[in-house]
Amino acid sequence: MAYVNYKGIVLKEVNTGEADKIITVLTAEEGKISIAAKNARRAKNSLSSGTQLLCYSSYMLFKGKELYNMSSCEVIESNYEIRNDIVKLTYCSHILELISDNVQEGEPAESVLQLLLNTLYVISKTNRSLEFVTRVFELRLMSLLGYEPHVISCIHCNKTDDEKMFFDLDNSGLVCSECVNKRGRIYPLLPGTVKALKYIMLINPQKLYSFSLSEENIKELSTISKKYIKEHLGKEYNKLDYLKYYK
Ligand SMILES: [Zn+2]
Known part of the structure; x- marks a missing residue:
């Protein structure tokens, strides 16, 4: 055998x-x-x-x-640290569901496995914000699944240093204040959130979680990530909604 x-x-x-x-x-x-x-x-x-x-x-x-x-x-x-903590476990169930639904059988998945290992390590061994870790994971996963948003510059004029950037859901990337289509599905971003998006997409895997973000930036990332996932994966992942009962 x-x-x-x-x-x-x-x-x-x-x-x-x-x-x-x-x-x-x-x-x-x-x-x-x-x-x-x-x-x-x-x-x-x-x-x-x-x-x-x-x-x-x-x-x-x-x-x-x-x-x-x-x-x-x-x-x-x-x-085991995760299985013994209901809040950590709920976040991880959400993470596992995303992977389980979107990784195919029989196709190599080395980078997704590496991402999951890193993410579980941060969740089980540190006290990093679970909301932060989950949103970073989601956006990086989207990139590995082939849905990387364009975040290095404005998708229309390539400007990189506008103080006011927006995330344009219709075009899957950043737009500057001059190119923005106000009637489109756009979300204004703080400069820190723009920086974070670039970091999440470009940094090497080992350093993925080696930065921090303010609550406001995490909130913006969370909004974008949820909408981006629904747009491209066609499903709302709402396991985390149950967490409001624990807060
Ligand atoms: Zn522009």
Whole structure:
């Protein structure tokens, strides 16, 4: 039997049979894959810890007719801090849903996996604003999925240093105060938000979260990100709406 050894993060878990599970895992090699994990719900089973939501593990797999079967697994990072915190967990469920819906099966997804690993690290090990981390993640993900907005200059005249820039949803990018079409779907941006957008799109992956933003800037990013996602992915992701009950 041919085995493969993949590292990946559990995006979804579904209970089957008496004590089994089918999990969806994000891998660098094949994007999303489905894995059957026999007896993974038995407490003392060696597969039980590595098959939990958000767990990053190394899996030894062999291919069945329809899905992979798990022969063994070794946890690299359990991310238990997130599973034990309802607010962090809600933000992460939103993040996992975005990935699960938009990453294909069988297509390599190394950069998305790297982005998810970085994001989960920041959420589990630091106290950074979850709203900040989530919006940065979303915009960077959109770029990796092929929907990078034009943020280095005005899309019409290429001006880069206008004090008053707008985000133009109809044209997926920035416009300056001279080129702006006031009747279009436009959102005024503070200079700090413009800077942040450029940073998020251009910085190398390791430094993605190495900056900070004011509440006002985060609010603007959040508005743009939500509208941009709905525009291009055609769906409203509203898991985070439940959070108002915890505030
Ligand atoms: Zn312009």
